[in-house]
Amino acid sequence: MLPERGGPAELKTQVQDRNLCTACGACAGLCPYIYTAWEKVAVIYPCGSEEGSCYRVCPRTPTDLASLDRQVFGRERSDHVLGQHAGIYFSRAKDKKISARGQYGGTVTALLAFLQEQSQIDAAVLARGSGAALPEPAVASSREEILACAGSKYSACPTLSVLPQVRRDGHRRVAMVGRPCQVTALRKMQGLLLEQQFTHLPAAGLDMFVIGLFCFWALTPAFYAFLAEKAGAEEISKVDIPGEGLKIAFTSGRELLIPIDEVRQLIRPACPECFDPTSELADVSVGSTEYDPAWNTLIVRTAAGKALVEEAQATGAIELKPYPEERLPILRQAALNKKLRVISARQGNEYLRLPLAYRQKLIQEGGN
Ligand SMILES: Cc1cc2nc3c(=O)[nH]c(=O)nc-3n(C[C@H](O)[C@H](O)[C@H](O)COP(=O)(O)OP(=O)(O)OC[C@H]3O[C@@H](n4cnc5c(N)ncnc54)[C@H](O)[C@@H]3O)c2cc1C
Ligand code: SF4
Ligand code: SF4
Structure with missing residues (x-):
């Protein structure tokens, strides 16, 4: 059983040394003694603290899903497979220049470009890179910079490590695009700030909009x-x-x-232990359709996510169509299979604090 609290020593032994680090970048962003290179994150100097925010924000230290649900949505989830949602659609960018550069329909880039154009954000935390080059975390504040980050990089770019730079640059309204593990880390950080613990955390004072990606696994560098x-x-x-x-x-x-x-064979060792394939704690989540590469699957989750999607649709930044009824069981089954694999694993899932009711609902749906 993992301890509820710990410091860098526990982060190292319980997460990093056990190959459970997802390279979210959160701990590296809040401590100069934690370093990241080639998507490996390591505590390089033992500061000696018995308790640290590095341990608390990590998505692979004890993570209480019910409490995160209450923090983000004000209630616990009614959908145990896909997480809380207010609508599921097919979506795509209307601007052809954006859809041409996007991984699929370019929904993520279109939403970011819309937020930037409307001056609703000062910057976005993204992953930049192309071809066979290792991607790097990026802070994008112009349309050109946002477009330059379009496209999926299929590894674990530690983008949360740039949050301190965002603050140093004076940005306050920030969009973050991240894999589900990164969204969890950010929500854990925001939770600590809400409880007024560790007030120095890099997300302090930032008004953040969170776009989560679907992610069933990432690859090593x-x-x-x-x-x-x-x-x-x-x-x-x-x-x-x-x-x-x-x-x-x-x-x-x-x-x-x-x-x-x-x-x-290149799958990152931490990924098979991951319980959240659809970024359940994001404002909106975006994935492929596994069906039509010109479109995305878009899950609208929070009130902020709903407001943005409605505005972006009304002004013609994105296009929506109903999620095809016959595709929904396929999406649900893929997410459910991953979750069932994780909860039935004998080790690696100790970080999950999953209420019995959540577990039972999944097993029940799996048995149907
Ligand atoms: C490692 C990984 C695995 C994925 N696995 C699946 C999957 O199994 N099933 C599925 O349906 N979808 C998966 N996706 C999501 C999918 O590839 C697209 O990112 C998503 O559908 C959005 O498409 P888009 O056309 O809107 O993207 P775009 O408009 O091209 O925008 C993509 C955005 O993602 C950001 N980004 C790219 N790579 C990373 C990264 N490694 N870490 C953080 N941010 C990044 C970019 O900065 C960009 O802003 C995965 C994505 C990644 C990064
Ligand atoms: S998962 Fe994130 S917070 Fe945890 S050790 Fe790795 S980079 Fe740090
Ligand atoms: S599967 Fe994706 S979300 Fe899960 S740990 Fe790996 S990179 Fe993070």
Whole structure:
């Protein structure tokens, strides 16, 4: 059983040394003695504190889902498979320049560009990179910078590590795009701030809008060496991992499809322990449709998320259509399978503080 509280020593032994670190970047952003390089995060100097915010914000230290639900939504969830939601849609950017650069429909980039255009945010915390280069955390404050970060980077870019830079640059209204583990870390940080604990945390004073990505696994940085080897002298224009395998598109127009089993061996060890594939604690969550690459799946969760999506639709920044009824069981089954695998694992899921009712509902849905 993991201790409820701890310091850097526990973060190191319970999370980092056990390969459970998701490289969210949260701890590295709040302590100069925690360092990140090549998507590896490590405590490099033992500061000696018995209790630290580094341990408390980590998505792989005790994480009480019911309490996070109450913090974000004001109540516990009614949907135990997909988390709280106020609407599920197919969505895409209306601006063709954005949809052309987006991973699928470009919904994330369109929402960010809309927030920036309307002066509703000062900056966004994103992942920048392309081709076979290791991505890097980025703070984007212009439309060009937001567009330059479009596209999925299939590794664990530790973007939360740039929150202190956001504050140093004087930004106060900030959008964060993140994988589910990163959204959890940010919500844990906000929870500590709400309780007025650790008031120095990098999210202090920031008004944040959270766009969560779907994520069933991320790859280790070895993926980029793998891509470089496959590309040889050719230039990569896009990387995608649809159900059938890894698809590499080259600027020459050639496409290469690589069997998924070759890629699976590069899955980050922390990812099979991850309970949240759809960013359940975000304001809105965005994923693929696994069906039509020109569109996204969009889950609207909070009141702030609903207001943004309505505004963005009304002004023509994004387009919505109803989520096809026959696709919903497929999405639910994929999320449910991942959750059931995690709760039935013998180890690795000790971080989850899951109420019995949550667990029972999942097992019940799994048995139907
Ligand atoms: C590691 C990973 C695994 C994923 N797995 C799935 C999956 O199994 N099923 C599924 O439906 N969808 C998955 N997604 C989400 C999907 O790839 C798209 O990101 C999502 O559908 C949004 O599409 P879009 O067209 O709106 O994106 P875009 O408009 O292109 O915007 C993408 C945004 O994501 C940010 N971003 C890119 N890579 C990262 C990263 N590694 N960490 C943090 N932020 C990042 C960029 O900064 C950009 O702002 C995954 C994404 C990632 C990063
Ligand atoms: S999961 Fe995040 S907070 Fe936890 S050790 Fe890794 S980078 Fe730090
Ligand atoms: S699978 Fe989970 S732990 Fe791994 S990168 Fe995605 S959200 Fe983070």
